[in-house]
Amino acid sequence: ACTEISKTDYSTKTLDELQIDLGMAMMPSFQNHHEEIEKYFNVDFTDQKAMQQIGTQIGLKLATNCPAFLKLMRDKSSDLAGMSGAKPITSVGGIVSGTLSKIVPGEVTYFVVKSADGKMEKIFWMEYFKGAEKISSANISKPLKISYVEKDMYNSTLKDYIKQKVAVSVE
Numbered sequence: 001a002c003t004e005i006s007k008t009d010y011s012t013k014t015l016d017e018l019q020i021d022l023g024m025a026m027m028p029s030f031q032n033h034h035e036e037i038e039k040y041f042n043v044d045f046t047d048q049k050a051m052q053q054i055g056t057q058i059g060l061k062l063a064t065n066c067p068a069f070l071k072l073m074r075d076k077s078s079d080l081a082g083m084s085g086a087k088p089i090t091s092v093g094g095i096v097s098g099t100l101s102k103i104v105p106g107e108v109t110y111f112v113v114k115s116a117d118g119k120m121e122k123i124f125w126m127e128y129f130k131g132a133e134k135i136s137s138a139n140i141s142k143p144l145k146i147s148y149v150e151k152d153m154y155n156s157t158l159k160d161y162i163k164q165k166v167a168v169s170v171e
Contacts, residue, residue, distance in 0.1 A: 001025045001058065002066035010072050018076065026058055056154070063126060064107055070127060096121045096165070097145045103135060111135050111167075113146060123148055123165045131170030145171040 004025035010018055030037065034045065043050035062069040098115035109125040123146055125135065134144060147169040152161040 001029055002062060002069060004028070005062070005066060005072065006068040010076065022059075023055070026055060029058070053154070061107060064109070074127070094150075094165070095145060095147050096123065098143070099141050100135065100139050100144050102140065103137065113144060121146075121165065123167050124151075124153070126151075126166050129168050129170065132167075134170045135167075147171075 005022070008021060008025075010021070013021065030045075037043075037054065038045060041050065041054055043054065045051065059069075063073065096113050096115060098113040098121065101112040101114045101120065103109065103111045110122050111125060113121045113123060115121060125132070146167055148165040148167050150163045151166050153164045154160075155162050
């Protein structure tokens with residue numbers, strides 16, 4: 001999917017064209033791995049809602065592993081907000097000040113900050129943000145000030161969406 005997205009110029013695409021093109025970029029993967037996807041996600045390809053959830057998970061994977069997809073999301077963020085009915089991010093959800101305790105790499109990386117009152121705050125690293133270079137092992141136990149927004153993220157264990165802090169800048 002990343003290779004297909006990298007080949008296309010989305011700058012002049014309408015939202016409908018963008019949505020169709022992104023679906024078409026994922027289609028070869030769906031076709032080539034049909035049986036594995038059905039088995040892994042325990043779904044039937046005729047279940048539209050389940051397929052949308054799989055598309056969302058693929059989108060999250062692309063967001064962490066595909067620079068072209070990340071650029072597309074950044075460039076079209078205000079347009080894409082209208083697709084889901086969500087509002088574009090216009091303000092910061094909050095600020096956490098404390099020391100960087102640990103960085104947990106993975107498909108979706110997060111880091112933990114210990115605030116002055118001893119509370120451990122988990123903050124997700126979903127996209128590039130100002131000061132991202134400060135989130136490194138060299139800065140463990142050093143003070144940071146993190147601005148974040150809260151986003152609803154799907155938790156497969158709970159089978160529900162929960163609010164999570166997502167970093168937007170670090171000082």
